[in-house]
Amino acid sequence: MVLRKKSILLIMVFLIGCFVCACGKEDSVAGESLVEDTEEVSSTEKIKNAEEEAAVQWEKGYDLPVDEQEKEEAESDCKKLMELYLDIYETADKGIASNVVLDDQTVLEMQKKVKDAGYPIATMVTYSNMENYESVDSFLKECMEGKRGSVVIYEIHNDGELGRMKFIFDGTDMYVVSTRGIRNADNKLGISYISYTRFKEWKYTEKGWFCYELCVPEPPEVSEIMDGSCLIRIKPMTEEQREMSERCVRGLGYQGQNLLCSNWNAENMSELDYNGMFEYLYGMKYGEKFNSEDYPNGIPKEEFENLIMEYLPITAE
Structure with missing residues (x-):
């Protein structure tokens, strides 16, 4: 139990x-x-x-994500093209300043190396033409017809570094992948940045100007207004155009006054900014930069009017 x-x-x-x-x-x-x-x-x-x-x-439209393949392609292209003119850079006179500035002739020699390899290549040298521009011209004309595609433009900077801009059109919007090829502190080739941005608007003119405005941060996201406007000369200038530009445009430019970006004629000049253009006309006449400190009490009326009338068909009245 x-x-x-x-x-x-x-x-x-x-x-x-x-x-x-x-x-x-x-x-x-x-x-x-x-x-x-x-x-x-x-x-x-x-x-x-x-x-x-x-x-x-x-x-x-800005700071868009760049995929790894696009980044690798951009870096590879920059290194490959910079190697084409590496010998010219290494033997060039770079001066003693920490910031390298090459002379125009050296930059143009570098451009020729890239040109001979068949790539569209521009420089920062004033009035220099884009070489091998034809593919870019064709691309932009096809974009105007709504055709999808892409093209790459290279630009040699005055310090010998290389800009790479890959323009992409998806049939509706235009984008650009911008990269800068550099030499690192140990003299190795690489890239300093890469960005991917959409255009707000763009236009390609009959005379060969590629004008566009990029999407940029706007208030209230930023406190200051950023300008996303860009202008690239695609078609080469003729000698006549270059001479006229040197005489009439180079000294004035498009900032600080509205002489070259306003619709005016001899009968209607009321919208021109005479105060803004004075310092630029001064530089054209005297070959030196206008110094406002030389006029502590302001510019004398007669001197101001005489300079303006020397360049424009207007009277003191």
């Missing part, structure tokens, strides 16, 4: 132990399931937030 009671007691202990283990296992499984569900929700939220942020950035 005693043995039977002990057997029953052992069986009950065993069953209770099994029940406790089973409950513990169920709690463990439930806990793991809860953790997995929480992690899945968290991951889904992160993906959703990332997608929303990307959508907002695409709407803004």
Whole structure:
């Protein structure tokens, strides 16, 4: 009888132990399931937030994400082209300043190296033409017809570094992937930045000017207005155009006054900014920069009017 009671007691202990283990296992499984569900929700939220942020950035049009393949292509191209004129750079007179500035002739020699390799290449040298411009001209004309495509323009800077601009048209919008090829401190070739930006608007003129405005941060996101306007000369200038530009445009430019960007004629000159243009006309006449400190009491009326009348068909009245 005693043995039977002990057997029953052992069986009950065993069953209770099994029940406790089973409950513990169920709690463990439930806990793991809860953790997995929480992690899945968290991951889904992160993906959703990332997608929303990307959508907002695409709407803004600047600082767009650059995929790895595009970045690798840009860096590879910059290195390859900079190697073409590396020998010219290494033997060029760079002066003793920390910021290298090469003379125009050296930059044009570098341009020829890239030109001979068949790439569209421009420079920062005033009035220099873009070489191998034909593919760019064709691309822009096709874009005007709504055809998708892309083209790359290179530009040698005055310090020997290389700008790379890949223009992409998707049939509706124009984008540019901009990269700058550099020499690092240890003289190795690389890139300093890469950006991907959409155009607000663009135009290609019959005379060969590629004009566009990039999407840029705007108030209230930034406190100061940023100018995204750009202008690239695609078709080469004729000698006559170059001479006229040197005589009439180079000294004036397009900033600080509106003489070259206003619709006016000899009968209607009321909208011209005479105060703004004075210092530029002064520089054209005397070959030196206008110094306002030379006129602590302001520019004398007669001197002001005489200079303006020397260049424009207007009277003192």
